[in-house]
Amino acid sequence: MFSRQFDLAVKLGVGALGLVVVVVFCVVYFSVRNSVADVGYRPTQPVPFSHKLHAGELHVSCQYCHAGVEESAHSPIPSSQTCMNCHLLVKNDSPKLAMVRESYDKGTPIEWVRIHKLPDYSHFNHSRHIRAQIDCKSCHGPIEEMGVVSQFSSLSMSWCLDCHRSPDKHIVGARPISGVFTGKLEKVSNLLDSTFLFKPIPAQVDYAGVTDIVVPSFGATESKLPAHKIDGIPHPKYAGYGPENCSTCHY
C-alpha cells in the first residue's frame, strides 16, 4: 500500500519520537524530583505559628519545643502542653490560639501539616545527627527567619550523600539557639551564629584492621564511635564523615 521509503520514515519517526519522550521524561524526572520538587513546599498550618517570632525574636531555643530530638529518631512536634507553658498567660485570649487551647483542654492533637517527608523505605535518625553536632540549620535552613516554614533542602539521596562525603562544605556548626550539645562550654553572646567551625575528623573511622561487614560492602565499616551514653547524658559524638553504605538509611 505504502512505499518502502514511507514505511521506513514512519518507523524512524515513531522511534525518534519515543526516544525523545523517554529522554525528556528522564531529564525532567531525575532533575526535578531530585533537586527542586520538594523545596519550597510551604503548606498552610492549622495554627499560624511563627518561627520567626519565637526563635528569631524571642530566642526560644529549637529544643525547647522540639525536646527529645537528642534521644529520638524523629524530631518531636511539641505537645499542646508545651505551647501552654507560656500561652497559659501570654496572649491567652488570642483567637489565633483557639485551636491550641481546645487541644489542651480536650487532649486531642493539633493536626499540623507535615513538610519534610522521606519515602517510607529510607530512614533518617535525628538523634544521630544532633549528636554529631550538626546544627538544625544545615538541613532546615534559617528557620528563625521563616514566618511560615517551608522546606529548605530537597532531601534527595544525592543531597544526603553530598553531605556524608564532604560534611565540611555543607554543615553549619552548632549554634546556641539550636541547643545542640557540643560537650564544651561556649560563649552565648552570639545566639544565631556558629560558635565553632564544623570540621570532620578523618581519624574517626580507623580503616586499619577494619574488615568489611558484608560482601559487597559498599564501604560499610565498623567505626569506633564513643559510647552511646556516658552517665545518662547524651554524649556528643565527634564530628565525622557520614557512612555511605546502603543499609545506613535503607533497612
Add this chain to the structure above:
Amino acid sequence: MNIPRPPIWLLILVGAVAILAVLILSGRITWFSTDPPVEFVPNMDHQFKAIPQSGSSFFSNKSSLREPIPGTVARNVSVYPLAQGDVDLADSVNVDPNYEKSEFVIARGQNRFNVFCAPCHNYNAKSDSNPIVKRGLWPGIPDLTRPETAALTNGRIFHIISAGQNLMPSYADKVSPIDRWAIIYYLRTLQQAATAGE
C-alpha cells in the same frame, strides 16, 4: 536545500525558554507552594505502616497507636513523685547524687539551661535583658542569682524544676533527672560568678 531563516523573536523566545528550563531544573529558581510536592513515581513511598507523628487511616481517631492504659509508665522514665505543694518533702526525696562536677557535666548543665531556662531567666540567670522580659510578656520572673535563690538546697531546686513553682510549669517531661542535676550544678556556677562580680 533552502531552509528559511527563523525570525529573530522565535530564536529569542526559544533561548529564553531554554535558559529558564535549565535554571528551574538545576534548582536555581524555586518557588513556594502550598500544594504537596508532586511524586512522579511513588513506588513504595507510602507504605502501610505506623509512622511517628503521622495520621493513620487504620483507627477511627486517626492515631497510629492505641492509648496506653491509664497509669502506664514508659520504660527508663522516672515519674516525679511529688506535687508542686510538697515542698517539705523535696529534700528527702531528691537526694543529690553528687555527680562529679566535671567540665563535661557543667557544659551539659549550661546547654540544658540555655535551652529550657534561658528563654525566661536569661543566659546569666539574672532574668534581666532577655526578649521575653524586655517585652514584659511574663510578670515576676525572679533573678536566680539573688541570695534567696542561692540559699535554696539542690533538692529544693530539683523540686522546682520537676514540679514547677508559682507560674512556672513543670519541666519533668522535657528534662531528664540527670540533666536537672547538671542544670543545678551549672546554676551554682552562675550564682558564684554573680556573687563574685558584685
